Amino acid sequence: MYRIIIILILLIILYFLLRSAFREFGTRTQERLPKPKDQMVQDPVCRVFVPRGSAVTEVIGGQTYCFCSQGCATTFQRQMTG
Ligand SMILES: [Zn+2]
Structure with missing residues (x-):
């Protein structure tokens, strides 16, 4: 009987771990594809x-x-005009 409870608890922990991992993956892909407004551009002067x-x-x-x-x-x- 105790074994079933332990397995259930492990499954719940696994579920939460997977959910947080997927959430992290989702934010990472969002970072990888930035909106054009958030795109980083280099200042040619400094x-x-x-x-x-x-x-x-x-x-x-x-x-x-x-x-x-x-x-x-x-x-x-x-600089351009001299
Ligand atoms: Zn600058």
Whole structure:
């Protein structure tokens, strides 16, 4: 009789372990496929990575560049124009 209870408890523990493992797997796949807004872009001036959603974007010479701040954007424009 006790053996059945032990097996049941083990099954419940196994169920919870598997459930948490699947939940962890789910969040990992979400991290692997970030939304375009959360995608990390590199600042060409200071080499810092910033999320696309909060980055300062500037279109220079028909190409879009992402910067961590407006200061880096102006520095880059100054470098481009000479
Ligand atoms: Zn920067």
